[in-house]
Amino acid sequence: MTQSDSVDLRKPVTAPVGDGADLVEHVSRGRATLRRFRANKSAVVGCVLLLLIIIVTAAAPLIAPYGPAQVDISDRLSGPTPEHWLGTDTLGRDTLSRLMHGGRVSLAAAGLAVLIATVIGLPLGLIGGYFGGLVDWLLDRAADVLMSFPAIVLTIAIIAAVGPGLTTAMVSLGIVYAPRMYRVVRGSTLEVRREVYIEASTSIGTPHHMILRRRVLPNILPAALVQLSFLLASALLAEVTISLLGLGALPPTASWGSMLGQAFQEMRSQPSLAVYPGIAIAVATLCFNLVGDGLRDAFGRETRKA
Amino acid sequence: MLRLLCVRLLAMIPLLVIVSFLIYSLIALVPGGPEVALAGSNPTPERIQAIREELGLDEPFLIQYWNWLTDVLHGDLGNSFVDDQSVWSAVASGFPVTLSLVVLTLIFAAVAGLALGLAAGLRPGSWVDRLSTVTASAFMALPYFWVGMMLVLIFAIQMRALPAVGYVSFSESPLDWFSHLLLPAVSLATVPTAVVARQTRAAVTSVMQEDYIRTAKAKGLHPRRVAVKHVMKNAAVPVVTAFGVEANRLIGATVVIEQLFALPGVGKLAYFSVFSRDFPMVQGILLITAVLIMLVNLAVDLSYGYFNPKVKAS
Numbered sequence: 001m002t003q004s005d006s007v008d009l010r011k012p013v014t015a016p017v018g019d020g021a022d023l024v025e026h027v028s029r030g031r032a033t034l035r036r037f038r039a040n041k042s043a044v045v046g047c048v049l050l051l052l053i054i055i056v057t058a059a060a061p062l063i064a065p066y067g068p069a070q071v072d073i074s075d076r077l078s079g080p081t082p083e084h085w086l087g088t089d090t091l092g093r094d095t096l097s098r099l100m101h102g103g104r105v106s107l108a109a110a111g112l113a114v115l116i117a118t119v120i121g122l123p124l125g126l127i128g129g130y131f132g133g134l135v136d137w138l139l140d141r142a143a144d145v146l147m148s149f150p151a152i153v154l155t156i157a158i159i160a161a162v163g164p165g166l167t168t169a170m171v172s173l174g175i176v177y178a179p180r181m182y183r184v185v186r187g188s189t190l191e192v193r194r195e196v197y198i199e200a201s202t203s204i205g206t207p208h209h210m211i212l213r214r215r216v217l218p219n220i221l222p223a224a225l226v227q228l229s230f231l232l233a234s235a236l237l238a239e240v241t242i243s244l245l246g247l248g249a250l251p252p253t254a255s256w257g258s259m260l261g262q263a264f265q266e267m268r269s270q271p272s273l274a275v276y277p278g279i280a281i282a283v284a285t286l287c288f289n290l291v292g293d294g295l296r297d298a299f300g301r302e303t304r305k306a
Numbered sequence: 307m308l309r310l311l312c313v314r315l316l317a318m319i320p321l322l323v324i325v326s327f328l329i330y331s332l333i334a335l336v337p338g339g340p341e342v343a344l345a346g347s348n349p350t351p352e353r354i355q356a357i358r359e360e361l362g363l364d365e366p367f368l369i370q371y372w373n374w375l376t377d378v379l380h381g382d383l384g385n386s387f388v389d390d391q392s393v394w395s396a397v398a399s400g401f402p403v404t405l406s407l408v409v410l411t412l413i414f415a416a417v418a419g420l421a422l423g424l425a426a427g428l429r430p431g432s433w434v435d436r437l438s439t440v441t442a443s444a445f446m447a448l449p450y451f452w453v454g455m456m457l458v459l460i461f462a463i464q465m466r467a468l469p470a471v472g473y474v475s476f477s478e479s480p481l482d483w484f485s486h487l488l489l490p491a492v493s494l495a496t497v498p499t500a501v502v503a504r505q506t507r508a509a510v511t512s513v514m515q516e517d518y519i520r521t522a523k524a525k526g527l528h529p530r531r532v533a534v535k536h537v538m539k540n541a542a543v544p545v546v547t548a549f550g551v552e553a554n555r556l557i558g559a560t561v562v563i564e565q566l567f568a569l570p571g572v573g574k575l576a577y578f579s580v581f582s583r584d585f586p587m588v589q590g591i592l593l594i595t596a597v598l599i600m601l602v603n604l605a606v607d608l609s610y611g612y613f614n615p616k617v618k619a620s
Binding site: 145267 | 336580591
């Protein structure tokens with residue numbers, strides 16, 4: 001019993017703790033979650049593909065056959081050849097290399113936006129949901145305000161003021177997405193807040209910051225993690241949209257969005273140029289969604305869709 | 307119902323005040339101020355000062371905001387920095403285009419999504435169900451603007467069956483109106499279709515387990531009649547929910563799609579204004595968008611009560 005006690009302290013449970021059987025089940029919660037995730041075929045496929053995409057794009061400077069801006073006018077708009085597996089664009093740049101380098105830019109940009117959204121949204125959601133009252137009310141109204149605009153429209157409006165550029169765009173997007181993380185975290189915190197073990201902690205005088213860190217945070221993490229993967233999918237799409245519009249990654253930087261934008265201009269002369277970035281974006285988005293769905297199912301009843 | 311409507315409309319007012327302040331504050335983010343952005347390259351200090359005076363930028367910020375807000379409340383959203391056209395008339399001329407696009411998109415999404423969701427939900431686990439689920443997942447992941455590009459490639463460039471760009475108003479020629487909007491609306495409809503299909507499938511599978519469905523089947527009602535009479539009625543809620551969730555995203559997506567298909571709607575206007583840093587136009591469009599989205603959310607909330615009387619109580 002001492003063993004399960006110590007584990008239980010670090011990992012409080014969401015479900016009301018009844019008898020000893022419950023405790024035993026929850027001791028191996030992490031392992032059970034992992035088992036459920038691994039049994040979900042599409043989630044595993046999504047996870048493996050995603051890792052593969054991340055490795056290939058991260059290693060682009062090492063493994064890409066050409067540089068992303070390496071111009072070869074004599075070999076422009078070539079179809080697939082042994083030298084250029086996916087052909088070249090109007091400036092004779094290798095499409096495969098640009099796809100790998102561009103993915104690096106697009107995925108890093110999406111990651112930055114979601115990181116900012118999480119850094120803002122997660123602590124505020126914890127605070128709002130846990131303390132309630134005026135703070136919660138104010139935070140909730142702030143979220144209402146930000147969410148009364150379409151994310152893309154608000155982001156490009158901020159870009160209109162601050163000026164274009166990928167970093168600006170992603171910081172703006174991170175702020176615009178913060179309420180989405182906030183809402184999910186606040187919702188789960190409100191649920192956890194009502195649990196008996198929180199009342200118990202409060203009654204023995206545990207300081208709030210300790211309860212938040214040791215009791216609430218571990219229990220809202222599943223919900224936050226699921227939201228994280230869905231936000232990554234949205235952020236990737238947003239990066240592509242913004243760069244496609246010419247407000248994010250500026251030429252000659254390759255990102256999946258800027259590649260798609262250029263390809264659209266050249267669609268009549270070389271239609272295949274528009275095909276590859278689209279497939280890359282779709283596969284990456286699908287992977288994020290599959291992993292998100294898989295995580296949600298694996299965490300099971302502990303996570304309700306926000 | 308009327309009481310609820312009034313309460314909800316009143317609740318929108320404080321939110322709108324904050325929203326409008328946020329929108330106006332965007333100007334404060336401009337490095338050097340909007341007058342520098344407006345004055346072009348290498349402006350003289352006199353020119354900058356002239357612009358400042360013309361725009362009333364010498365006033366304190368809160369006074370500027372107050373002046374803007376009172377103008378807005380009097381129905382004056384200001385004039386464009388670029389061509390001095392009034393913001394209202396510019397938005398009004400683009401609105402029918404965007405509205406046509408959104409309505410057509412929602413119709414496509416409702417029809418296709420309901421069909422997919424019903425087919426899947428009535429026979430869970432069957433191959434129809436799996437096919438529909440895979441289709442929905444693919445629709446979720448495919449970038450809508452890329453779908454648009456591929457549709458242009460196939461139907462406009464290679465088959466030459468449909469126009470790739472431009473807009474014809476409904477009153478001019480309904481057929482041309484439809485043919486110009488078909489490709490953009492189909493590409494916008496992919497994600498909403500997937501959302502409606504998923505929601506419908508979930509609703510239908512749960513309704514199918516209800517006792518009254520068993521009763522209906524037991525008394526010998528034809529399965530199709532069961533589907534139409536009992537299941538379809540419950541499918542309205544998920545569709546409305548999906549539309550509510552999607553309305554916000556859809557309005558954002560029109561910015562890109564109108565750009566790709568050269569449709570002269572509000573989205574294209576927004577894009578052009580952002581590019582030319584036409585702040586009165588950007589602010590006006592943002593404010594109108596925010597009001598529209600609030601109204602759509604309100605309509606969605608109210609319609610829950612209509613479609614599902616059980617919700618009304620809460």
